[in-house]
Amino acid sequence: MTTRMKEDIRKVQLTGKSTYIVSLPHKWVKEVGLTKGEMLTIIEQNDKSLLLTIKDSKKPAKPTEVSINIFPIDKASSIIRKVIALYLVGFNTIHVKANEERMQLEQREKVKHFIRNLLVGTEIVADSKNTMDLQVLLSSPELSVADTLRRIAIIATSMHKDALMSITDLNYELAEDVIKTDDEIDRFSFYIIRQLMAAINDETIMKDISLENARDCLGYQLITKSVERVGDHAVSIAKNVLTLKQLVDVEIVKALSEMSFLAIADFEDSITSLFKRDYFLADEVVERKDHIEQYWKEATDHILSKKLDAETTSSLRLIIESIKRTAEYGSDIAEVVLNLTVSNL
Numbered sequence: 001m002t003t004r005m006k007e008d009i010r011k012v013q014l015t016g017k018s019t020y021i022v023s024l025p026h027k028w029v030k031e032v033g034l035t036k037g038e039m040l041t042i043i044e045q046n047d048k049s050l051l052l053t054i055k056d057s058k059k060p061a062k063p064t065e066v067s068i069n070i071f072p073i074d075k076a077s078s079i080i081r082k083v084i085a086l087y088l089v090g091f092n093t094i095h096v097k098a099n100e101e102r103m104q105l106e107q108r109e110k111v112k113h114f115i116r117n118l119l120v121g122t123e124i125v126a127d128s129k130n131t132m133d134l135q136v137l138l139s140s141p142e143l144s145v146a147d148t149l150r151r152i153a154i155i156a157t158s159m160h161k162d163a164l165m166s167i168t169d170l171n172y173e174l175a176e177d178v179i180k181t182d183d184e185i186d187r188f189s190f191y192i193i194r195q196l197m198a199a200i201n202d203e204t205i206m207k208d209i210s211l212e213n214a215r216d217c218l219g220y221q222l223i224t225k226s227v228e229r230v231g232d233h234a235v236s237i238a239k240n241v242l243t244l245k246q247l248v249d250v251e252i253v254k255a256l257s258e259m260s261f262l263a264i265a266d267f268e269d270s271i272t273s274l275f276k277r278d279y280f281l282a283d284e285v286v287e288r289k290d291h292i293e294q295y296w297k298e299a300t301d302h303i304l305s306k307k308l309d310a311e312t313t314s315s316l317r318l319i320i321e322s323i324k325r326t327a328e329y330g331s332d333i334a335e336v337v338l339n340l341t342v343s344n345l
Helices: 026-032 076-088 105-118 145-168 172-200 203-208 214-241 250-275 279-287 291-305 310-344
Strands: 013-015 019-021 040-044 050-054 065-070 093-098 122-127 131-136
Touching (some): 076 093, 076 105, 105 122, 105 131, 145 214, 172 203, 172 214, 214 310, 291 310
Parallel strands (some): 065 093
């Protein structure tokens, strides 16, 4: 087994009038098989260090193809979770193979529906009675992480506003539309996480998606999950609207609207602070964190004072809880932005 070379100090020398040279450690040259005349590639890293590699040398290829075996007793949801995990860690070809003569109809239909609706850039390229081959065709530069994150943040905001709007006149159709829209956030969230996980291990991909370092990758991953959760809470609001049987009291609607306005303002400002790399705006969002508590208490008091039936009271309280959580996720995003931008002050 080859041991890593210990730290080796080399003196920078000047040859001619403007060329600086550093000699290479003899042991390293022998180990990598470098010979006279071969070309080296020097890449400047973000921390100003230099990465030295043999030109055109290839890293051991990372496996991009994988197979999973499924059984008749496997739930479709379990198979889907395996596919998601393999997609997120970067596999480009996923073979789903039945361990018996054929896949169960429910397994096949639910997996196919999931692939077509929730995995960006993934196609079913082969489909037989006992196998299903999935191919990821989308490469990183085609859809930037920043643009995709901005897109799902806009969708989440729109979902929340529509969900609140549906309360005013019990617009069930609008509430149903909010629930359906959640798939858009999920599919692009999966794509973002896949790209970020690949970028952490490959600086070329990191540059392709316009991020600077592993800390940015981690920050964007945390923010993506928070945006996804804002969408989930918009869905929760919409689902609770569907349980309401009569128009909501005007005072309660007003209290919910005021609370919602503050929650969305926090969320939107946190996203703006990320893309503007604005530490002070993020700090302002975090500073407003406790303000939502007062609105939450007032909205709760309005609901309880009306002495509504238990089901309506429960639904409305779940709605205000989701509004509150939206504001809290905005604060969570802002805290991540603080960590990403503090070194720029």
